[in-house]
Amino acid sequence: MARELLKGNVAIAEAALRAGLEAYFGYPITPQTELLEHLSARMPELGRVFLQAESEVAAINMVYGAASTGTLTMTSTSSPGFSLMQEGLSYIAGSELPCVIVNMMRGGPGLGNILPAQGDYFQVTRSAGHGDFHPIVLAPASVQEAIDFTVLAFDLTEKYRHMVIIAADGQIGQMMEPAELPPMRPARTERPAWALTGAQGRAKNIVTSIYLKAEAEEAFNLKIQARLQEIKRTEQRWYEYATDDADLLVLGFGTAGRIALSAVQTAREQGLKVGLLRPQTLYPFPDDRIAELAERVQACLVVEMNAGQMLDDVRLAVNGRVPVKFYGRIGGVIPMPEEILNVITTEIDALAVRS
Amino acid sequence: MMTLSMEDIPHLEMETVYSRPESLSSRPTHYCPGCTHGIAHRILAEAFDELGIRERVILVAPVGCSVFAYDYFEADGCEAAHGRAPAMATGIKRTRPDNIVVSYQGDGDLASIGAAEILHAAARGEHITSIFINNAVYGMTGGQMAPTTLLGQRTTSSPTGRDANMTGFPLRMSELLSQLDATAYIARVSLHDVKHIRQAKKAVITALKAQMQGLGFSMVEMLSSCPTNWGMTPKDALKWVETNMIPQYPLGDYKMIDEVRALALERKQG
Structure with a gap:
């Protein structure tokens, strides 16, 4: 494929759908809005799901629902919106669901400004939600890397059943550079065995994050920690x-x-x-x-x-x-x-x- | 000592008059004695059976007393964050349009913390069915004031009774949502006696049929009792629903588009 002049946000959006994105839910916020706009046109063209949610809170919970059905799903936002998504991200972590989240970081705290910043490092690596977990976090430094990491994000989230955050500053989202997009992957039809698809000819599937007994919650947490250890061993880049x-x-x-x-x-x-x-x-x-x-x-x-x-x-x-x-x-x-x-x-x- | 064998008992022709719906699991529920969640669950399970949709159902459970609702149905299910069931249900239905998606929420979950999510799911006309249990109180946290608590009603966070000057007025969600263009069917029913339970089941079947036909958003609000947090016997609690809640929350179909009315009539004639 040829290199073309691409804006970071558009490049990520297009790379995501080529990597297999089936359902996108998002809410407008600068400096990531072009990502949502691009998908609002492209996803329906391909017969896939695009929905503008009423808030970042709703967007991440729609992602939670779509991920429960074994669908490759994504949302994108910028710093204040990411704060609103933390509740949903914690449930997604507690339910071991795959999904991709883009955070085009801007100046803060508070409403801050719409300029590029990296102030959410602690938030994305350490406190993406309550409880004991870390997302996988990818940090691109160019439009090409943003494209490559978007494809990688979908591969990693499926492989580990663990959320992946693409953490870039607004500069990456807003600038244009020559870059090459990946080829379109064939549409995915298979669903994982744990997915909510209706209990037809099988026992029912449940997606939940509740473990009332301390020992059961501890055992679940140890499972997440073991997965994170494996990720630490194999995915440092x-x-x-x-x-x-x-x-x-x-x-x-x-x-x-x-x-x-x-x-x-x-x-x-x-x-x-x-x-x-x-x-x-x-x-x-x-x-x-x-x-x-x-x-x-x-x-x-x-x-x-x-x-x-x-x-x-x-x-x-x-x-x-x-x-x-x-x-x-x-x-x-x-x-x-x-x-x-x-x-x-x-x-x-x-x-x-x-x- | 005399023992009886089966042969000694006169043979009777027996008819099954009651059995557990296939869609209801055999697991004992954790609900308090006299709680009407059990009735709501049974109605829903019977409706799934009668419509033959158990294998297509995906149930979205809320945070609150019915947090384990998915344990009591023989269907796929999940657990939403507090108030977010309609958003989660949206994500499920949009990616699984052929499944039947049912969100189940209490009054604190749906009308307070999740007010935005239910309003916008209804405004978009999501093809989901919302079961809304209104018992005028936060149950699981121990009986605090809910957005549907009646004026003057004492709760653990309104110990002298709900005062409109301080906390405003009860929210009538069925009336509110029925104003939205994309809602197909909105009904308020009550679970306080047999006659009304039967009406409630009819409403649930109509709501599910509306979803199956792709007609839009449907919701059935069920006036329910909470003997534990109201400090009443189960019987008195049911009486309280009738005498105190129904005047504040009148029963009926608040929204029924023509296509849904046709479905409801079909049932009567059938």
Whole structure:
């Protein structure tokens, strides 16, 4: 297939339906609305389900219903809407249902603004709803990666019967880049054995998240935790640049990681020994690789479009081996490569003084 | 000591006058003595049997006393978040249009926390059937004031009686939803005596038929009793439904589009 100029939101929408999306439910919110608009035209064309819900609360509960029938389903939103979806996400986790959620993050807290931000890192990785669970979280840094991760999201959610969140900042949703869409998968007709399809010629199926007895609830939770352990073992993904001889390792995800890469490339041109690691999965976090690199580098620098959230995960992975520094811009401000380069230069100089 | 064998008992021609509907599971319910959820469940199960739709039904249970409703039916079922049953039912029906989707909710669930979801599911004309149990109180949490609590009614969160100046007036959901263009059938029935239970069953069958014909949204509101939280005997509670609830919540068909009326007549003639 040929590359074409695509807007991030539209690219995700089109990739989703090509990956097998059968039912979409959503509510308009900037900066993700083009995703909903694209599907409002394309899904009916293909004889699939599109419905604009009365709220994000209703949208996620429609997803919950559609997922119960074994249908590949998705919703998309931005930060304030994601907060409203947390109740439904918790029920979906408690019922072991597959689904994909797109969160095009914007500035907050509160109504905040509609500019790109990464302030929902804690929310998507740690607190997507009450109770003890983590979603799988994918963080694209380009339109092409948004397309690829959308296809991956559907594969992972089906494989693990576990929700997948595509967490991007509004920049990814709003910008246009050349990218290649995946081929259209054939329509899916099979339904999993656990799906609600009517108890015809079989015992009834129940989709629920209630375990009244403490021991039963504990056993269920241990099952989720075992699945998360398996996901941690097999699904850590990241992008790496010039880490072989790096003294300073720069880490950032999504747009911040992409801008940091420009800064690192310029620093290399200036002869500075700097490398970059950009986590592509925020859960599972690429702990193992970061721990390995922490044995070789002298310091880490985390760059985010928030006040320091992924920073916690980097510190946990580094586990005190080397100092971990932070540079962030908040509120919808996008850091410039020059700003990051300045911080890199300062940190490299500090290393030289120390050694 | 004398023992009797079967042969000693005179042979009688016996007729089955009562049996468990195929759609009802044999599991004992957890409901309080005198609670009318059991009657509502039986009516629903009989309707599934009579319409031959058990294998097509997907039941959406609410949060509240009937949280385990899916355990009592021999049909597929699921558990919605509090108030969200109509949204969940929408997701199910839109992806399984040939199944019969029934949401079952109490008054706190449907008329308070889930007011937006029921209103919009009805406004869209979702092809689902809503069973609405109105007993004027939050049952499972121990008898707090509901949006349908009567003025002056004492509950554990309105200990001196519901005061309109403070908490407004009871919500009449059947009247409200009947104003929406996409509703096909909206009826309020009562479970306080045999005559009314029979009427309730007729209404449930009409509502399900409306769904089977794809005519739009249908709801049957059932005035129900809660002896435990009302602090009454089951008998007094049923009397209270009749004397106190019906005047506030008059019974009848609030919305019946022509196509549904034709279905209801078909039944009478049949």
